Amino acid sequence: MTASRKPVTARVLTLLLGRLPIGWLQLTHNRTRLIAAVGGVAFANILVFMQLGFFGALLETIRMPYRLLDADIFLTAADANTLTDGSYLPRQRLYEALARPDIEGGHAWYVGKLDWDLAPGQSISLQVFGFDPATRPFRSQELNDQLTALSVPDTALLDMATRTLDKSRFANASLKAPVSLELAGRQLDLIGGFRIGGGFEADGYLIVSDQTFMRLFPARSPGAPNHILLRKAGGTQADQVATDLREVLPAEDTRVETLASAIAKDQSYQTTKRPVGVVFGFGVIIGMLVGIIIVYQVLSTDVADHLKEYATFKAMGYPRRFFLGIVFEEAVLLALLGFVPGLLIATGFYAVVSKATGLPLEMNMMRAGAVLIGTIAACALSGALATRRLNAADPADLF
Amino acid sequence: MNAQSCPDVLTVMGLNHWFGEGEAQKQVLHGINLTLKPGELVILMGASGSGKTTLLTLAGCLRSVQSGSIRLLGRELAGANEATLVTSRRQLGFIFQAHNLHESLTALENVRMGLEVHGRPAMTDWENKARAMLGELGLGERLNYLPSRLSGGQKQRVAIARALVANPPLIFADEPTAALDKDSGLAVVQLFLQRARSTGTTILMVTHDNRILDLADRIIVMEDGRLKSDTTRHAA
Structure with a gap:
């Protein structure tokens, strides 16, 4: 020893x-x-x-999709707790906000969910985001450039980190060499990709133009987006801008958050109220x-x-x-x-x-x-x- | 520490003690009175269950006093707080029936523990003190052995070294040879007594070994929790 x-x-x-x-x-x-x-x-x-x-x-x-966005203020329906639930919000709120000197720009954001049937019995659930391709809503300039290309109808960008996706089929899709896929009974041309990765609600994400979004979801109307994203003017504080907006916009249909508080509230809701x-x-x-x-x-x-x-x-x-x-x-x-x-x-x-x-x-x-x-x-x-x-x-x- | 300054090393008065609670309560000590003088070697005898170990553990601050008084080296143990008990325990050496060595410490380290408890001053030159102590007890060759590699007698000698190394004025020994065979037990006790007496230490020892009785100054016999006889053999 x-x-x-x-x-x-x-x-x-x-x-x-x-x-x-x-x-x-x-x-x-x-x-x-x-x-x-x-x-x-x-x-x-x-x-x-x-x-x-x-x-x-x-x-x-929960945080990942928010992280893509270049926005300071987040307007959402008063009854919405996450990116995907709640009712829609009048697009009118966007114009009301844009009329203010402390708001520099903004755009509507449409969110929907689709099942992508790859083969009989094999389906991937996709969270679909619709944006006006003329806006540049993302932090990534590369992604903004790709969004511009989506002004061609029935084109889409696919999340390459989508769960169970066979990436080899889609990885090289581009505007010059689109890969076609069928979604919700429509033929879409895949012209590029980005990476978020699946969460607990969906296996992955799809980004389309607002026009293509309306074709994929015929029940939805351009006048009623899920969220409105705003950029504050230089020299202003996001918290102050949000406080001021709250006084102007009707609280019965619109909730005003900074991007940070929107993420925090979404996380707190999903971790304490969702099973x-x-x-x-x-x-x-x-x-x-x-x-x-x-x-x-x-x-x-x-x-x-x-x-x-x-x-x-x-x-x-x-x-x-x-x-x-x-x-x-x-x-x-x-x-x-x-x-x-x-x-x-x-x-x-x-x-x-x-x-x-x-x-x-x-x-x-x-x-x-x-x-x-x-x-x-x-x-x-x-x-x-x-x-x-x-x-x-x-x-x-x-x- | 000086034995001359406190004439009575230990004074026990009207000591009673009970084990158990309620209906099952049993009195094991009845009105014990006892005084130990400096330098005495007192042997405590009696049948098992007569209360010897209880008396020893009470006087050794290993058990709380219930009734009566024990003054140990000038301190009252009845109702004493934890700090007083800790201080009193440091002033005496206690040798148990079992060796109670720490199994992951070597012989030298176990003896060191007997010095470390006294703080920094005692730790000066600790290794030489511990070596010398073990050497005197014939364990100079076993300094770095763990207890598992020592024989029963060797372990008990390490335990004695641990109790003696800080030169306590008073030593309690509770059948230190109970776990040993007769002959090696006698050798261990003789070695222990020789070393302790050479420094004028007061000793209260429980033993059944009649061969040791000749060495005692006083022999006290207990029976059923009472002192039956107290015989002084020759002057201390």
Whole structure:
């Protein structure tokens, strides 16, 4: 046993702590128990990471279509909560807004949903966006240029990140070499592509001109768009412009948001009022609870395993803070040792789930940092709770 | 620390103790009165269940006093707060029936724990102190062994080294040889007593080994939670 020690680590910790690194020595003394404890913490980490990953993917898919837009103010029907629900809004509101000096430009945005039947039994659901091709609604100039080309009737741009799409058929579509596809009984020429990727509502997106949109959705009228996007004049604040607009536009049919607040409200609605969001939010809470319980089990088992030794130290005159020190030392070491494999495995799982579903599951520093801090806190708290018995009892009762 | 300045190392008065609660409550100590003088080696005898270990753990601050009074090195233990108990525990060495060594610390590190509890001043030159202590107990060759690689007698000797290394004025030993065979047990106890007496330490030891009785200054016999006899053999 002496030979298998890592004297360097122990010596460094002795210097750091100013005492024998009993926590470290205890952890490394029994390899099997260490592997089980680290495995438990890693498992708890993976659990929480996966739940946060799903929840984060939901938030991200809600945000992605908004992110394409070059707009400051977002007008929407008073009863609409997301991009796709609610009633329509009078296009008149666009002209009312454009009449104001603090609004520089704006355009209507039409949203609909279609099923694209590729083959019998194989269909892809597409979110269809209609814009006036003369406007330049997107941040990406390349995408704006492509939109201009959509003034040719019955042409479309397809989301190349659409779930289950066979990209090889469409990847090279251009104005010169259009690829035709049949949608809602109409023949469309695909003349280009962009990338958003599917979310929980649809597998992908299609962008068309407002005229083509009306052909695809004969029930819709150009006078009643889903949303109106506005650009504020230079030197104005989006929040102030929105506040002023709210006073002018009738609240019974129009809701005024900045783009940022529109995204935040959409995310908050979908995560708290829609089943998918509630399920994932609940998953995060359950994941954390189960994670904390696992970590508590690991730490309290460890304290119980060493209770006799701690009782001896207590009998020798070591104070309460000495045991807390050992337990915190173990908690931090276990949290770190469990976090590393937990992070690596969860990142791998993200890639697998992302590939299988097309959902944007990505590890980021914020999430990794939050989980690490949470793990250390949960470990330390569990350890502190687990030493309560040691604190309360007379040493003689613990041998 | 100086034995001369506090004439009574331990004074027990009217000590009662009960185990259990309610109907099942059983009194295990009845009105114990006992005084230990500095430098005495007192041996406590009695049948198992007579209350020896209970008395020892009460005086050793390992159990809370329920009724009566224990003054240990000038401090009252009845109703004492945690800080007083912690301070008192540091001033005595306690040797248990089992060795109670920390299994992931080496012999040297276990002895170090007996010094570390006293803070920075005691830690000066700790390694030489611990080495010397283990050397005196014949473990100079086993300094870096973990307890799992030591024999029962060796482990108990490490535990004794841990209790003695900080030179406590008072040592309680609860059948330190209970887990050992007769001969190695005797050897361990003789070594322990020899080392402790050379520094004038007061010792209260529970034992069943009649061969050790000759070394005692006083022999106290307990029966059913009461002191049955208290015999002084020769002057301390």
